[in-house]
Amino acid sequence: MRKTAAKLLAVAALATSLATVAAGTSVADPASLPNSQDIVGVGSDTTQAVLNQLSTDYNATLTDPNAPHLYSWDAIPTGTITTKSGATPITRPNGSGAGITALNGNTSATVDFARSSRARQATDPATDDFIALAKDAVTWSAVNGGHAPAKLSAAQLNAIYACTTTNWTQIDPTLPSATIHPILPQAASGTRSFFLGAIGNPTLGSCVVTGPQENEGVDPLLLNDVDAVFPYSVAHYLGQTVGGHSTPADSVGNLTLRNIYVSPTLTLVPVTNNVITTNFANSSFGRVVYNVVRDAEWTATDAHGTALRAIFGPDGWICNDAVANADLKSYGFLPTPACGTAY
């Protein structure tokens, strides 16, 4: 039964994978060096693809070549990048945490915003504003047809990542007797940070393997591991499958999203009708994704502040334009009327 459910989800995803395509073709890193006045971001893997699309579509609206354009640098590959004209070369930030660190370690001459799939943490400077982009959720995933059940509770996931539950039979005696492989994305991943918080911040056990790029089920550690458990952005999954925004590297592989058991009468299902389920998004597994900016620049009345708000603000392009709204949906995110709110 559990295998059937997982297969149905995979089939549904494949069947609709070509149904929805965003307006233009997004690009990865900027095709040419952005100008110094352009608005340039780094950071999260989860939102890099949608930011690429939003950049393409926002820039298409501009008629003045000297107007601040929007650009976004991907989280990978590793190496040094020069983000815009006159910028200080930096190590390419991979993930929300690394992006926020780059934002705070540089000026707007190098980084204007950090993509973040996690909310503000106590260690983040009060001088940063987390500007809401859209809603997402994170659930766990497993290989289609593998040993994992269709649902796990937060407590069971906590025990798996604490390595106190190590065999599927500890979850359910009817499951195959096989060792569970809890896997996490790299340490600066916002999805990793959020997921661990959602399951109660377990003390990670020695059985946990860290390594794959987040939201990429084609990593060799995940592709055919029938015992793997791996957190996954629901929006990114929908973008890859339903939205058709998948590349050979940025792909779900054989992973399917799994449910969160809450009680005998409530199991949270991450996706309904190819959209993040509302009660899943409004649970502890739901999250808001952000673009992080410097508060002094966000509230400034100069051209830079005006440009930031014109793109990310409540009255800005992303929060109000129909094309931007379609982009967010195409990449699996839930647009929110609170878009542009600072946290």
Add this chain to the structure above:
Amino acid sequence: MSRISARLVAAGAAAVLSLTALSGAAAADTAPVTATGNAVINESNTFLQSAAGNGVVIIPLPQATPSYDSTTGFSASFPVAGASVNLAGYYGNVQLGGSLLFIDFATGKSVTFKQIAFSADDWRVTGVPAGGTTPVPLLKPAGVVRTTKSGTTQTLSASDLKVDANGAQFLDTQLNTTFFTSGQSVGSLSLTVVNG
């Protein structure tokens, strides 16, 4: 002249407020969970003067508390009557005590909204028109909008507050006016919710 207009509006509001307090006709009729705090809706002097010039007056009714400042304009403080909300997660609802009376003296029409609330799902200040059951989205936080959370206290502040498109259409229809428009700047919003 503009200051006088604003003062007249404030004075009118106070007068109507007294009458309504006596009648006790404007109590919220929701059954909220325990929470305290307040929502302060500010109407800027610019909006007040524009509204007054068009014969439109907006009057907060009990348990809302009005105040006026010559610099910042007219404010109405609505007590939080209950809340099940995650402001930073953008879902849930905050029920507010008090009502809002909109009058157009030019047309002689009026409409009262009860069950004033802040819907975090819709990110709007809403109200249920008297005699109705469905909330109407009235005002949308705009400008620099900020949420915070510290312990059991959640806040929302907005440097601007704009008229919702559906709200504008509803008000114009009810008041038989064309004064309200989508995106019209009203003032600002400050909301504090303390869960009990």
